[in-house]
Amino acid sequence: MLTNEQRQRFGAWVVAIGPRATAYARSLVRDPSRADDVVQECFYRLLRRADAYDLERDGVKILFKAISNLCINQATREKALLSLDSSHPDDSPITVADPVALRPEQILQHRELEQAICDALQRLPPLQRAAVELRALGMSKEEIGEALGVSATNAGVLVHRGRHALARELESLHNIADSDDKV
Template sequence: MDHAALEAHIPRLRRYARALVGDAVRADDLVQDTLERALRKFSLWRRGSDLRAWLFTLMHNIYINQRRAERPNVPWDETHDTPVRGRQEDQLVLRDLHTALEALPPEFREVVLLVGLEEFSYAEAARVLGIPPGTVMSRLSRGRERLRRMLEGDPPTPLRRVK
């Protein structure tokens, strides 16, 4: 096993986990759980395939399992530290963006973070989330539109369930 290759992905895993859970301590726990599972299951990784995508898939699955075990909609506690540039306006923008991301349904938030923050391609995000690329594109479009509306002060439109 090449530990250096695994370690090279830790900063991106931490960033994605922090954006996903909204809390530095929980994010570090999620990264640790991901790395622990990666080390235990490393024999399942196919040499020559994308290690980053495999790690993000592991993290996504762990996050989903943890979310199912927790009570839904745990509110973000503003006492947690958030990375902020020096100006108050920037802090307000980050707070609003974080609040808007938290308000997104999880299926939209995951796609927005993978494609927008982690720069995954649609195909990579689809593999990580286990959904078709068309679904990634749809969720990304709808997620970005909902974020834009929330950041402009418009209330989000409720989701319709189509069966």
């Protein structure tokens, strides 16, 4: 049974780490509601066993490892369903500091690049995608390795291969844009 002080500390911890955890889960599953469910489930499991862990010290590593595992398990076990609806639930406008400063063609280019990156990330194997996303969140190779259950060296390899695959995908997009400019 948790004391009131522990509840307050754990509540503050959840509020502090929740947005990062949700952003990471969304990058892995690409469905905001499913990502929220994954994070909630992982928080629930972790807090249920809070007496067995030192959340201030190890909670972030344990949480991100749990999110990684749950997302990867779901991605490898579930069959993808095709939709005839071409609209995406995440068709929100881009946010910039000064939208007046951007011309319409710049906004369109930004959206196309953003979509190309999302598509390229989706084509990566789940472990590579998770490693690249964790690195983008500022985690070290050691932390990525712990979160994904691999060695730090293997985490570095996953990040390198994922980035290399993304670069190849985006290079082809750049080549297409160059050929359009010449026409």
